[in-house]
Amino acid sequence: MRKNPHQRTSPARDGALRVLIAVDKEGAYANLALQNIRADLKLGADDLALLTELVYGTLRMRGTIDWVIDCFSSTPVSKMSHAVRNIVRLGVYQLLFLDRIPPWAACNEAVEQAKRWRLAGLAGFVNGLLRSIARKREEISHPDPDVDPLSHISVKYSHPAWLVERWLNRYGKEETIALCRANNKPAPLVIRCNTLKITPQELQQQLERENVIARFSMLVPEGLVTNLSSLAELRLFQEGYFAVQDESSMIASLVLNPAPGSFVIDACSGPGGKTTHMAQIMQNRGRILALDVHSHRLELVAKACKRMGVSIVEPKLMDVRELPFQLQEKADYILVDVPCSGLGVIRRRPDLRWRVKPEDLPQHARQQLEILKSASRCLAAGGILVYSTCTTEPEENTGVIRQFLEECKDFQPEDLSLRLPFPLVWEEDKVTARSGFLQLFPHRHGTDGFFVACLRKTIKGG
Structure with a gap:
């Protein structure tokens, strides 16, 4: 009826x-x-x-x-x-x-x-x-793909024309369509096993008892890909046995790979996914100074640490560009996961594709370079710095890194292929990884769109 x-x-x-x-x-x-x-x-x-x-x-x-x-x-x-x-x-x-x-x-x-x-x-x-x-x-029909491929892709796959045009110029028609298609599929819920409390194998078994299907990630050892859209109500989550975090985001901490007992600065730490992951890698030994300019994001960092049993993180409300002189050249490792356009996560946050404008990109790039340069002053000679974003656009990624390396001669790119937790398949990825950076895509790697670069400080006093 x-x-x-x-x-x-x-x-x-x-x-x-x-x-x-x-x-x-x-x-x-x-x-x-x-x-x-x-x-x-x-x-x-x-x-x-x-x-x-x-x-x-x-x-x-x-x-x-x-x-x-x-x-x-x-x-x-x-x-x-x-x-x-x-x-x-x-x-x-x-x-x-x-x-x-x-x-x-x-x-x-x-x-x-x-x-x-x-x-x-x-x-x-x-x-x-x-x-x-x-x-x-x-x-209903869409614009003719042979006459006007830009309008066809933009209309049929529901992406802003300015962004489609950029991708067409960089990747060509077929790969642009593949990227748009991937962005239009709901992203899976990926979780990171808290290895301070449980192994990935044990976590998978306990999730199965809760009727949650979870397969092991092909990219990161701590990751499990689940079949649900939310796990926040599970006892296993509330007791800190896992965090919700995409594989691409985990890769940044794994590339940095901070040693137990070291001093780490997390320059833009909220909401705490990478912060707590680094603490896991460090076996909860050492010190992580977790900075953010937003108090509510620092509260999320503190909450995540408490839930996951992490005790080495010191949250601090501070802009990394205002770090005191006393911290210069003191850190063994620095993670600089900068604010960005977010165009790599539009499969999770579809409103971003309509919110971001092309003029936003150079503004982000200027801020990102400022943050990167300020944070880099705190790294000791021989230390490792990882720069990461959740965007696909070169102004915010390779553009920032290249300008930084031009201005800061005491830093050199590290061969990223030696630090990744998974083998590279795409030839383009192999080439760029040897140059110190990697761009991940939903249609290629099955992850969010994510950029990571790894740099080493070679001399003192830069």
């Missing part, structure tokens, strides 16, 4: 609309807005799954959705109010990408949402637009 059109819309759809409007109108971050809505609505498992799917799916495919709407609507998406365009976006996402939801249900729910948002005068517009798209959805 069809749902009564006057019945209250589903809480999952209402919650999804609230998140999408917050992102669209207020510039909210989708993951944080979604977290707040989840806590507010207290949904059951099925509704929670639908809420997450609707939010991330609609944001992920927003480029395609908006193009389709503009093909059918007399009012462009850009001219619609925040509420109307996100009601319609939600409806189109369900019509085009969620086969399990009947078209009539998607249309009826959108009409009811319009009424609930005091847009009853536009309910007919919403209804007519969605039903027209539903009737003709099999006839």
Whole structure:
């Protein structure tokens, strides 16, 4: 039986609309807005799954959705109010990408949402637009890939045109499509075994007892790839037997490989994944000075350390660019995981693809170089520094490293292939790794987009 059109819309759809409007109108971050809505609505498992799917799916495919709407609507998406365009976006996402939801249900729910948002005068517009798209959805076509490959990829795979253009120029058509496809697939939940408390094999066995399927990572020895979207409620998590962390992020700490008993500076430590990983590698012996400019991120570092039984970390609210003179040339190892555009994690945070602008990249690069140069002054001669980002763009990665090496002659790149925990397959990776850096991609390596460079300080007094 069809749902009564006057019945209250589903809480999952209402919650999804609230998140999408917050992102669209207020510039909210989708993951944080979604977290707040989840806590507010207290949904059951099925509704929670639908809420997450609707939010991330609609944001992920927003480029395609908006193009389709503009093909059918007399009012462009850009001219619609925040509420109307996100009601319609939600409806189109369900019509085009969620086969399990009947078209009539998607249309009826959108009409009811319009009424609930005091847009009853536009309910007919919403209804007519969605039903027209539903009737003709099999006839929808994208721009011709031979005539206009840029528009074709941007529309079909829902990525901003400026970013697609950059990738086309660097990688060509086929690899750009592969990267966009990978970004449109939900990322798996990867966890890092806390080897201070348990072995990866023992953790896998205990997870199986909790009905969690986990396979060992092919890239990092501490990693397990799971079949769930959240494990925060598990006793094993709450008691610190594992942390949630992508394989690419683990690689940074493994490349640095700080020795037990050493002094490490984590220049931008929040929320603490790499910090606690380094403490594991150090067998919880030595000292890690964990810096961050945001107090709430330092609180997450402290919380993670307590949960995982790490006692060697000293969180400190400080900009690394203001490190005192007393720390110059004192650290044995430094990790510089800088703030960046985040374009390597858009499969996890789909709103970033629409939030980041091309003019942001040089601004990030300037800040990143400042942070790197300041942190580097604290490294002792012979010490190792690892620079990392979660972005794919060269301005923030190789551009920063090359400029740093030009200005800081007392640093030399290390052969990264000797420090990686996995063998390199791609020839391009082998070449760049010997030059001291590696760029990871979702479509090549199955990880987030991540950059890591390894440098050694060769002389004193740089």
